[in-house]
Amino acid sequence: MKKFIKIFAWAVFSTFIILVFIGSFLIYKVKYGFPVRFETVMPDIEFPTDRKVNVLLFSKTTGFRHDASIDAGKEAFAVMAVKDDWFLYETESGGVFNEEQLSKFDVVIFNNSTGRVLNDKQQQVLENYVENGGMLLGIHGAGDDSHRWEWYEQNLIGAKFSHHPIKNQIQETDLYLEADISPSLKKDLPDTWTHADEWYVFFSNPRIQGFRIIYRIDGEKIDPNGNFFLIRNK
Structure with a gap:
């Protein structure tokens, strides 16, 4: 009987430790994300000369992913682009955050982007873009604290x-x-x-x-x- 109680107690304890580990993993994932890789290759973009506005729609996530909201955002901005004659470039690759290409966009939209999505150099490019008059619009998840980016939190979220x-x-x-x-x-x-x-x-x-x-x-x-x-x- 004592042996059974001992085995049962160890089983309960082990289960508790596993649940704590899984819970901690999920909490960390939601708050900070787990960057898999940073894209650095410049995409091939042909900017049209006959559009009123150039819009970058960025939907990359490394933290919690609001799938339905991200998809809804893509659809909504696609409709607005047609209606208002925008050039809309939609991507989840951070390679577009280079000085040459980013400067050609009138506005950058973080479409529920969570976690750390840009490397140090790309973050600096976006900082320079905003501080020199560029516009950044953040939707929902873009306002959480998973980005691990002090400038972003202090200057964009507040x-x-x-x-x-x-x-x-x-x-x-x-x-x-x-x-x-x-x-x-x-x-x-x-x-x-x-x-x-x-x-x-x-x-x-x-x-x-x-x-x-x-x-x-x-x-x-x-x-x-x-x-x-x-x-x-x-």
Whole structure:
């Protein structure tokens, strides 16, 4: 009987250790990603001369991959490109982040890009691009803390990502247009609108760092509970 209890206890303990290891692996994967490789070969791109805007849609991930959202983003931007006469270049290869080619794009879109997706040199190219007037639009996953890129977090996000709700993952709430937005930017934008999303929770408000907010939500009207460590932050 004692031998059976001993074997059973070791089996339970071993199972616990394995589960802890798997859980830790998954948490690390979500927060930091596991870069497999950095693409360095310049792609062959023919930039048309008869388009209004050149748009780079970048969807590479090495962290958590929002497959459905990424695919929806590709479809949506493809429709907008046709409607508004853009040249849309869609890729998951970091090789396009070189000075020669990146300078030809009017805007770069991180389509739910998570984890570290660029090497040091490519990151510097993007930093220079933005600091010299280039535009970068980040969608959802692009705002988490998996990128391991201090400049990106401080200058593009403006706050440290904490978590997103898990218990009530998708919640509907109202968004309010800020009053100090320039008339040219707020043209055709509604003052309020209702949207259901997986709202991200941050440790601080980017306003503190001087960031301009276009729309805000009332954080008191969503339930932020449910990250891996059950931290409640607003």
